[in-house]
Amino acid sequence: MVEGTVEATMIHATELAIAPGGVFKGEVEVEDAEIAGTIDGTLTARGSLVVRGSGRVLGTAKCRRLQVEDGGQITGRIEMITDQPASDIPARQSIEPAI
Numbered sequence: 001m002v003e004g005t006v007e008a009t010m011i012h013a014t015e016l017a018i019a020p021g022g023v024f025k026g027e028v029e030v031e032d033a034e035i036a037g038t039i040d041g042t043l044t045a046r047g048s049l050v051v052r053g054s055g056r057v058l059g060t061a062k063c064r065r066l067q068v069e070d071g072g073q074i075t076g077r078i079e080m081i082t083d084q085p086a087s088d089i090p091a092r093q094s095i096e097p098a099i
Contacts, residue, residue, distance in 0.1 A: 002037065016043075020054045033063075035072075046081065 002018045008026040016030045022037035029044040035055035042060045043049070049063035053071035062079040 016045075018055070020052075044081075 002016070002022040002024050005023045006025070008024075008028065011026070011028045013028065013030045014032075016024070016028055016033040016035075018024055018033075018035050018037035018039060020036045024037070024039045025041055027042040028039075029046070031045070032047040032049075033039075033043060033045040034050045034052065035057060036052040037054070038056045038058065039061075040058040043057065043062070045061070045063040047063075048065040048067065049057075049061060051057055051066075051068045051072035051074065053069040055069075056073045056075070057078075058075050060077045060079070061074065062081055064081045066078070066080070068074065
């Protein structure tokens, strides 16, 4: 639980919770994250990322599941973690309407 300001180069943890007014700067890898304060850096959530209405994510976030409440902000890059490599996903085919 981050309630003040934390700066770190790399943290591995099970869970990250940033309280309103809390600030995390740096890189963190967790199972699940709940952001009600601010994270500035790189966040990898192998499970779920929840951005509360007062939360701000700045930088890069990677997650398997994403929930953003009304008012929550993401500025930067978001990447979704999938179990399937991108090369295995079939390309979209265009379908022409019959006339």
